[in-house]
Amino acid sequence: MSPALLLAVPVLGAFVLPSLHRASPFASRVAGPLILVVQVALVAALWQQAVVHGPLVIELGGLPAPMGIAWQADQLGLLWCGALALLALVLWPREGHDPNRAATLTLLLVGAGSGLALSADLFNLFVLYELTALASFGLVVSQGTGAQAAATLRFLLLGATGSALALLGIALIYAATGTLNLAQLAQVTPGAMSDPLVLTAFALLLAGLGVKAELFPLNTWVPEVYGAASPRVAGLLAGAVSKLALLVVLRLLTTIFADTGAAMVLLGVAAVTVLAGELAAYRAQDLRRMLAYSSIGQLGLMALAFSVSNPTGIAAGLALGLHHLLVKPALFVMIADWPRRRPQTRGLAAGAPWSAAAFVLLALSLVGVPPLPGFWAKLVLLQALLGTGGGPYAAAAALVLVITVVEAGYLIPLARQLYSGEPAVRVRARIGRGVPLILALLLAVVLIGPVAQRLDQVASSVPGPATALPRLSASEPGQP
Amino acid sequence: MIWLLGLSLVVMLAAAFAVLLLRDLLAAIAAASVVSLALSVLFVILRAPDVALAEAAVGTGLSGVLLAYTVHRLGAAGRYDP
Amino acid sequence: MRGRDLAALLFLAGLGALLASVMAELGFGNPPLRAGGPILEQSPSQVGAANIVTSVVLAYRGMDTLVELTILFTAATAAGMVLGQGTRAGRSQSPAGFILSTAADALFPFLLVLGAYIILHGHLTPGGGFQGGTILAVAFFLPLLAQPNAGIDERITTWVEGSAGAAFLLIALAGLAGDGFMAPFPGGELGELLSAGSLPVLYLALGLKVGAELAGLMGRLLTEDEA
Amino acid sequence: MTSHSDLLGIMFYGAAVALLLIGLYTMLTRRHLIRVLLGLTLVEAGVNLALVAAGFRPEAAAPILGPGAAPAMVDPVPQALILTAIVIGVGILAFALSLVVRIHRTYGSVDLQVIGERLASDPDGTGSEIRRRAP
Numbered sequence: 001m002s003p004a005l006l007l008a009v010p011v012l013g014a015f016v017l018p019s020l021h022r023a024s025p026f027a028s029r030v031a032g033p034l035i036l037v038v039q040v041a042l043v044a045a046l047w048q049q050a051v052v053h054g055p056l057v058i059e060l061g062g063l064p065a066p067m068g069i070a071w072q073a074d075q076l077g078l079l080w081c082g083a084l085a086l087l088a089l090v091l092w093p094r095e096g097h098d099p100n101r102a103a104t105l106t107l108l109l110v111g112a113g114s115g116l117a118l119s120a121d122l123f124n125l126f127v128l129y130e131l132t133a134l135a136s137f138g139l140v141v142s143q144g145t146g147a148q149a150a151a152t153l154r155f156l157l158l159g160a161t162g163s164a165l166a167l168l169g170i171a172l173i174y175a176a177t178g179t180l181n182l183a184q185l186a187q188v189t190p191g192a193m194s195d196p197l198v199l200t201a202f203a204l205l206l207a208g209l210g211v212k213a214e215l216f217p218l219n220t221w222v223p224e225v226y227g228a229a230s231p232r233v234a235g236l237l238a239g240a241v242s243k244l245a246l247l248v249v250l251r252l253l254t255t256i257f258a259d260t261g262a263a264m265v266l267l268g269v270a271a272v273t274v275l276a277g278e279l280a281a282y283r284a285q286d287l288r289r290m291l292a293y294s295s296i297g298q299l300g301l302m303a304l305a306f307s308v309s310n311p312t313g314i315a316a317g318l319a320l321g322l323h324h325l326l327v328k329p330a331l332f333v334m335i336a337d338w339p340r341r342r343p344q345t346r347g348l349a350a351g352a353p354w355s356a357a358a359f360v361l362l363a364l365s366l367v368g369v370p371p372l373p374g375f376w377a378k379l380v381l382l383q384a385l386l387g388t389g390g391g392p393y394a395a396a397a398a399l400v401l402v403i404t405v406v407e408a409g410y411l412i413p414l415a416r417q418l419y420s421g422e423p424a425v426r427v428r429a430r431i432g433r434g435v436p437l438i439l440a441l442l443l444a445v446v447l448i449g450p451v452a453q454r455l456d457q458v459a460s461s462v463p464g465p466a467t468a469l470p471r472l473s474a475s476e477p478g479q480p
Numbered sequence: 481m482i483w484l485l486g487l488s489l490v491v492m493l494a495a496a497f498a499v500l501l502l503r504d505l506l507a508a509i510a511a512a513s514v515v516s517l518a519l520s521v522l523f524v525i526l527r528a529p530d531v532a533l534a535e536a537a538v539g540t541g542l543s544g545v546l547l548a549y550t551v552h553r554l555g556a557a558g559r560y561d562p
Numbered sequence: 563m564r565g566r567d568l569a570a571l572l573f574l575a576g577l578g579a580l581l582a583s584v585m586a587e588l589g590f591g592n593p594p595l596r597a598g599g600p601i602l603e604q605s606p607s608q609v610g611a612a613n614i615v616t617s618v619v620l621a622y623r624g625m626d627t628l629v630e631l632t633i634l635f636t637a638a639t640a641a642g643m644v645l646g647q648g649t650r651a652g653r654s655q656s657p658a659g660f661i662l663s664t665a666a667d668a669l670f671p672f673l674l675v676l677g678a679y680i681i682l683h684g685h686l687t688p689g690g691g692f693q694g695g696t697i698l699a700v701a702f703f704l705p706l707l708a709q710p711n712a713g714i715d716e717r718i719t720t721w722v723e724g725s726a727g728a729a730f731l732l733i734a735l736a737g738l739a740g741d742g743f744m745a746p747f748p749g750g751e752l753g754e755l756l757s758a759g760s761l762p763v764l765y766l767a768l769g770l771k772v773g774a775e776l777a778g779l780m781g782r783l784l785t786e787d788e789a
Numbered sequence: 790m791t792s793h794s795d796l797l798g799i800m801f802y803g804a805a806v807a808l809l810l811i812g813l814y815t816m817l818t819r820r821h822l823i824r825v826l827l828g829l830t831l832v833e834a835g836v837n838l839a840l841v842a843a844g845f846r847p848e849a850a851a852p853i854l855g856p857g858a859a860p861a862m863v864d865p866v867p868q869a870l871i872l873t874a875i876v877i878g879v880g881i882l883a884f885a886l887s888l889v890v891r892i893h894r895t896y897g898s899v900d901l902q903v904i905g906e907r908l909a910s911d912p913d914g915t916g917s918e919i920r921r922r923a924p
Contacts, residue, residue, distance in 0.1 A: 002738060002742060002743050004625070004742075004743035004744075005743075007625075007628075007629075008731060008734065008735055008743065011628070011632050011731065012728065012731050012732075012735075014632070014635070015635065015723075015724055015727040015728050015731065016724060016728055018639075018720050018723075018724055019720065019721060019724040019725075022717070022720070058742060058743075059742065060624065060625050060742060060743050060744050061621055061622070061624055061737060061741060061742050061743065061744045061745040061746060062740070062741020062742040062745045063608065063621065063622050063741075063745075064600075066596055066597045066600060067597055067600050067601045067604070067622050068621075068622045068623070069622075069623055069624075069625050069626070098643055098646060101639050101642060101643050101646075102643075104639055105636065105639060105640065105643075108632060108635075108636050108639075111632075112629070112632075115625075115629070119625075123623070123626060123870050123873075124623075124625055124626055124629075127626050127629045127630060127633070127873060127877070128629055130629075130633055130877050130881075131629050131632055131633050131636060134633055134636045134637055134640065134880070134881065134884065135636050135640075137640055137884065138636060138639055138640030138643055138884075141640065141643055141644050141888070141891075142643060144643060144644060144646065144891070145895075146891065146892060146894070146895025146896060147895075147908060147911070149644055149888045149891040149892050149895065150888075150892050150895075150896065150904045150905075150907070150908050151908060152888055153822070153885060153888040153889065153892060153904075154901070154904075154905065154908075156881065156884070156885055156888070157816065157825060157826075157829065157885075160829055160833075160881050160885075161813070161816060161829065161832060164809075164829070164832045164833050164836050165836075167833075167836045167840065167874060168581075168809070168836045168839060170840075171836065171839045171840040171843055171867075172584065172585070172588070174840065174843055174844075174866075174867065174870075175588045175593070175839075175843035176588055176594075177594060177596065178593055178594025178595050178596035178597060178598065178599075178864075179594075179596040179597045180597060180866075181597070184596065188596070192594070194587060196583070196584055196587075197584050197587060197588075200580060200581070200584045224908055224909075228908070485797075485800065486800075489800060489804050492804065492808070493804065493807055493808075493811075496807070496808055496811045496812075496831055497811065499811075499815065499824075499827050499828070499831060500811055500814065500815045500819075500828075505821070505823050505824065508823075508824065508827055509823075509827065512827050512830055512831070515808075515830075515831065515834060516830075516834065519834050519837075519838060522801075522804075522838065523838075523841060526801070526841050526842060526845045526863070527845065527849060527850065527851040527852075527863045528841050528844075528851070528863070528867075528868045528871070529688035529851050529853070530613070530615045530616075530688045530689065530690065530693075530868055530872060531837075531841060531868050531871050531872060531875070532688075533680070533688055533689050533693045534692055534693050534696075534871075534872050534875050534876070535837075535875060537693045537696040537697055538692070538693075538696050538875050538876065538878075538879045539830070539834070539875065539879075541696065541697075541700055542696055542699070542700065542776065542879055543830060543878075543879055543882055545700070545703070545780070546780065546783065546879075546882065546883055546886055547823060547826070547827070547882075547886070549780075549783060549784065550783070550823065550886045550889055550890060551823055553783075553890055553893075554823075554889070554890075554893050554899060557893070557897075557898070557899060558821075558823060558893070558899055561819070561821040561824055566817075566818060567818045570813075570814055570817035570818050571814070573817075574810045574813055574814055574817075577810070577813075578806055578810050581806050581809075582803075582806060585802045585806065585839075588798075588802075588843070589798075590794055590795060590797060590798025590799075590801070590802065590842070590845070591794035591795075591797065591798060591845065591846060591847050592794075592846065593843060593844050593845070593846060593863075593864045595864055597866050598844065598864035598865060598866045601865060601866065602852065602859075602862050602865065606854060606859075612853060612854045613852070613853050613854075614852040614853070614854065614862070614865045615852055615853075615865045615868045615869055615872070617865075618865050618866055618868075618869035619869045619872060619873075622866075622869075623866075623869055623870075626869070626870075626873050627873065630873045630876055630877065633876075633877055633880050634876065634880045636880075637880035637881065637883055637884040638883075640884050640887075641883060641884050641887040644884075644887045644888055644891045645887050645890065645891065687853070688851075688853065690872075692872060692875075692876050752854065753854070753856070772876075776879075776883070779883045779887075780883075782887070783883075783886065783887060783890065
């Protein structure tokens with residue numbers, strides 16, 4: 001069963017949905033979630049295969065790798081395909097302005113995201129990244145308000161410029177090596193590309209991928225877009241889609257730019273991102289912008305973890321990413337009914353006890369208070385950073401502790417404020433779609449042991465430069 | 481052959497500066513179409529006929545039409561750039 | 563020269579110097595051809611299209627073209643979401659002048675033939691689905707310029723878009739029975755009109771979809787009135 | 790011979806970098822939305838030229854198989870990549886223009902700075918006619 005189905009099934013669904021909607025609106029409302037269930041089943045089947053046989057390398061169209069496009073279905077990629085499909089199922093656009101088009105765009109986003117997680121070809125990753133970007137633009141404007149259009153256009157300008165620079169990076173790599181396959185590039189680049197050329201190509205690629213990965217200075221769009229978009233869409237983008245861009249950066253770091261200075265560049269950019277994000281969140285008065293800046297900080301932490309390109313670093317990045325995938329969408333969806341300004345949330349617990357209690361739980365997990373998974377994720381990150389010796393990594397570990405204090409500085413007072421005094425106006429708020437996410441978080445608290453062990457196993461199965469995809473000459477024949 | 485290359489390079493870069501400097505946006509859009517046209521000539525010189533045809537059909541034709549029509553829709557505000 | 567312009571100029575001067583120094587190191591005129599070389603040798607036997615770029619676009623890098631097709635579909639859907647609000651009444655734009663109307667009517671058949679030719683000969687001569695589809699879109703857009711109130715029938719473009727896209731994808735999925743997803747089916751003798759197996763059919767589906775999509779996009783942009 | 794192809798290289802790569810820089814300068818300093826989008830098309834044109842130039846071989850033919858024996862040919866892969874990149878560019882441009890029309894209708898302005906300030910002041914876009922329904 002070919003991993004390419006993970007892209008083909010949602011895209012075919014998206015092509016057919018508009019016509020199906022004209023035929024029978026009911027069928028089109030059921031078709032979307034059904035396709036996502038099939039997607040999750042496909043991921044589970046491939047996951048089983050990957051655990052038993054190791055990464056499944058396929059050459060699309062049966063045409064051998066350097067000529068055709070190669071995909072690699074390893075456990076890391078499949079984990080993210082499953083997480084994206086499940087989060088899209090939880091945040092499915094049931095009602096709202098134009099549910100059918102929103103459903104089509106969500107299917108396209110899941111298909112493109114799955115491709116991003118599995119592809120092992122440089123230009124194929126670029127094209128899938130463009131499709132992911134365009135699908136998320138469409139979702140942001142799903143209510144057609146003027147503010148959403150303005151936020152999306154500013155996001156589009158930044159994203160398209162970044163993508164053009166990333167394509168220039170690909171042009172440099174292709175001009176020097178003549179191939180686009182990540183495995184062959186991992187073998188060829190040390191000889192074919194000098195250090196300045198490699199670092200320039202990495203900087204250009206990071207410029208393109210950094211826009212969606214919310215890296216500094218390319219994340220000016222984050223507060224605007226997450227402020228204007230509907231909370232459901234903001235949760236989907238912040239929860240899963242931004243992390244796929246970081247996953248692509250990790251793919252590049254573990255193959256083409258394995259032992260170059262690229263990891264240091266990412267470390268520097270990530271440190272600045274974390275600092276800028278959390279300080280801005282500390283000052284933010286608008287709740288949604290505070291969550292947007294906090295997601296910049298969390299993405300920066302994940303990039304910090306990925307810059308430690310050994311299995312413990314990857315495991316730390318996975319832990320942070322999956323934890324943030326549960327917490328942030330739940331927060332976004334939950335505060336949708338809350339008053340927008342921070343001072344207005346005084347005494348909100350009186351009107352919405354459950355919602356306030358859930359906020360406190362999620363805030364504590366974000367800060368990293370023990371038994372909650374957030375603590376464990378940050379612990380693994382600190383182990384990864386301190387594990388690899390060297391000044392910069394120790395400085396980064398110190399930075400993580402500093403920003404934990406900053407996070408506590410703006411989340412704890414807000415949590416306390418919910419329970420103090422009489423609310424100016426009694427707000428009826430419900431947790432709504434956040435319930436499954438919070439249940440998953442509580443489940444993670446109980447099953448920390450096996451989850452941690454499984455993540456370490458996934459991280460160690462990611463092929464390093466030496467084993468990046470089986471050697472081309474020895475790669476087994478492409479399976480259908 | 482070398483003079484054609486030189487000519488189209490000069491025309492392309494001049495038109496690129498025109499896109500930056502012209503105040504009237506419809507003229508700037510025309511300049512962008514000239515850049516696209518000169519680029520498709522360069523692609524022919526680079527032995528890339530498919531890309532030249534695509535650049536001509538999409539870059540000169542379609543983008544020009546879309547941009548010009550949007551400027552027309554924006555009315556006076558869209559036409560002149562301070 | 564305001565401060566911001568100066569800052570931008572300095573940043574770009576630095577970027578330009580970096581790129582110039584790095585690109586000077588890249589050789590020009592002798593590409594390593596690690597991927598291109600084998601394709602040039604084996605594509606006549608493996609894919610059988612005279613236009614090797616088409617065999618790369620549809621066979622060797624077929625997934626890129628499938629994703630490309632989806633990008634256009636997403637752009638059209640998202641634009642529909644943004645512009646869907648305007649009432650379709652459409653202000654009574656005065657029909658265009660005499661010259662444009664007659665020119666539009668005169669050009670329409672030629673553009674159709676040219677677009678169809680470029681799509682159908684994509685595997686033999688330069689051109690293909692994208693270029694031919696764009697010309698078809700312009701062919702359907704010209705009469706719209708002449709009579710703005712006519713508008714493009716949304717149902718037709720959506721139906722053509724959906725079915726052409728589904729056809730392209732089903733051929734790709736059919737490849738699963740063969741060598742794998744997007745595997746090219748052999749057939750016909752190199753250089754003939756009916757050659758390169760499934761490639762011409764793929765390009766036909768692609769051309770119709772691109773044409774319908776772009777025509778729909780332009781039509782929506784045109785008839786979207788100032789609500 | 791190499792001096793000739795080096796000269797060609799400087800001309801093509803130089804023109805590509807020049808287009809890129811002019812486009813970026815237009816995007817960074819101008820504020821009119823349409824002008825910024827024109828800058829974007831210049832940037833994409835420059836990058837496309839650089840990638841096609843990467844596959845060029847002097848004295849080589851276009852990658853179309855003629856009746857006779859196949860002569861030495863240029864690299865076909867960059868051309869396929871650029872075909873995709875050009876069509877992505879027009880897809881994004883068409884979507885961006887629909888956004889420009891929508892923004893003009895809401896804010897009545899096409900100035901990037903003004904729109905940025907208005908967005909910061911009322912993130913909900915209360916200026917919009919569509920009442921925001923429940924998410």
